[in-house]
Amino acid sequence: MLSIKSALAKPFAKHVYKRIKKWADKPIETQERVFQELISKGAGTVFGKDHDFVSINNHLDFVKRVPVRDYEALKPYVEKAVAGEENILWTGKPIYFAKTSGTTSGSKYIPITKESMPTHVEAAKNAILMYIHETGNAKFVDGKMIFLQGSPVLKEQNGIQLGRLSGIVAHYVPKYLQKNRLPSWETNCIEDWETKVDAIVEETLPENMTVISGIPSWVQMYFEKLQQKTGKKVGDIFKNFNLFIFGGVNYEPYRAKFENLIGRKVDSIELYPASEGFFAFQDKQNEKGMLLQLNSGIFYEFIKIDDFFNDNPKRITIADVEIGVNYVMIISTNAGLWAYNIGDTVEFTSLNPYRVIVSGRIKHFISAFGEHVIGKEVEQAMKEATLNTEVRVSEFTVAPQINPTEGLPYHEWFVEFENEPENLSALAKKIDQSLQEQNSYYFDLIKGKVLQSLKITKVKKGGFQDYMKSVGKLGGQNKIPRLSNDRKIANHFSTD
Incomplete structure (x- = not known):
């Protein structure tokens, strides 16, 4: 028999599906609206004034005035924001900096604003709801869910909180999931990973685990420790475990290993989150690719990988992308990243709706x-x-x-x-x-x-x-x- 919570999940999932379909069915218009909102809001910032945002009316104007930048090129602006200055890349101050490993000069500080933060949480929630709508499976919401992530302990600098993205997101778990969520706050705060996984094993063993989420390599370690302790397959320990949510790396090399550790097949949902934004999630179980988030305060541009290292590579919008071509993805966001190269390459698997796979990095x-x-x-x-x-x-x-x-x-x-x-x-x-x-x-x-x-x-x-x-x-x-x-x-x- 369905509980009240799982019974309510289905109509809520249907409502979210309709809302997503609305913008997914009007992709070009949706992106144009996002673009205009970003330019309008960014015009009053230091970056906006330096790049004459007031005279930008369309994508062509934007391309002329705002060059593609990576973190190193944007760093002079970021450093001012880190120092606590206001209205640098976005209005006011960021509420967080997601601290990540830098590619050329130590740590990177990626701004997260009060406008961008909800989109990180919303997309993850919507991925689960779209799965419920498609499969009709909502029973898992009554069980326990585990999210293997970084410590939620944050540091403060110039009035802005610093931490890893997964630790920041831990502060935003919806109230209706709090009771079902593992590990406990205390366990999540353990810094030493091996100690943490041991504690997670102890905490989860007696529970009715239904959803397990995390980067495959970390989850594999958790599964192996469960198996070592019990001598059983993960699917036998957790009989109602039927949904694995992952992101961050390619799952394919792990799939056979995971199915062996679990002892049976389970449904999975792939996510494409990054400190710079939550870009896509798998919206269909039997379709290749993830639904590009066109309505999340992110404006996308694409450069063919073959042209990327030319002097003046052509920047296109979703209106002109093709299936099966490798593109470098460039983003402008409501966190104040402008024509920003995150280093990822993507390939479109569908244009109706727009779905992508991550094909690699622009560098090896x-x-x-x-x-x-x-x-x-x-x-x-x-x-x-x-x-x-x-x-x-x-x-x-x-x-x-x-x-x-x-x-x-x-x-x-x-x-x-x-x-x-x-x-x-x-x-x-x-x-x-x-x-x-x-x-x-x-x-x-x-x-x-x-x-x-x-x-x-x-x-x-x-x-x-x-x-x-x-x-x-x-x-x-x-x-x-x-x-x-x-x-x-x-x-x-x-x-x-």
Whole structure:
């Protein structure tokens, strides 16, 4: 028999579905309205005055006046906002800064405003409600739900709260979910990840868990600890667990492992959240891609990945995108990010409604576990580790090892030495230390025992040349990718 809560969830889900359909059916008009609202509100800010917002009437005007920027280029404005100055990128002061690992110079401070904060919460809630509307399954709302996330403990600087996005969002869980939500506030505040997961296992074991949510690599660790403690499959421990919600990394490499740990298939919902905005969520169980959030205070522009590094690449709106093309996604938001390159590439799987998949990053990277390791970081780590030594490296590339034959997953470094080190494991340790110092996500994963320290696999002399030759890319401007998020290149060297 349905409880009152699950009975009420269905009509509420229907209401939300109709509301979403309204803007999804009028995508161009919706984005035009968002654009005009953003320009109007931004005109009085320091950024708006510097870029003559008062004379911007359309997208073409915007392109002429506002160049595409990444975080480094926007940093002078962000620093003023961090210092507590008002009306810099958006009206007033941000209410939060989501602190993230920087790609080139330490931490990034991404502003979240009173206008943008509700959209982060709304999209996650709507993803669940759209699932209820489509499947008719609302029974899970009576059980316990777990959201594996960062600590909700925030710091304050110049009257603005700082923290990780997942920790900030923890303060906004709707009242009707509070009783059902795990882990407890006290457990959520535990900083040490391994201690935290152990506490979560103890807290959840006796409960009727129905929804589990988090980045796959973190959830995998939780599942493995449950299995170690009980000797049972997760699906047998939690008989009513039927919905897995994830985001942050590609789930496909984990799918087989998860189904084995759970012991059966469960429905899943993919989300596309970021500190800069909540961009999309899966709105249909059997459709590829996630529904792009066109009505959430975000105006989207797209640049074909093939054109991105040209001097003046063409910026288009959703009106001109095509299915199956890789685009760099550029955003302007009600948090005060203007023509901002978040570094993600997306591909449209549908134009009615607009659905996307995240196809990668504009630069090579590894984020198989949510670590966001970039080329600059691995190159810096190698440089530091070999400084003032006799070690000489000809070439190297890095790939994730998600399913090792034993032990925890790790990053595998394939290195061709011109002059080999006497102690390979000592070199690996130095590289790993440098990477941890540069990248807080990687540090957290090592400390939390989600990953073990990196391992070096030696490549025979001339091995990289042989590889490039085998793929028809020897010479010219072709370079071996420094990082891969899969093992296509790694498999070549693993079979040597």
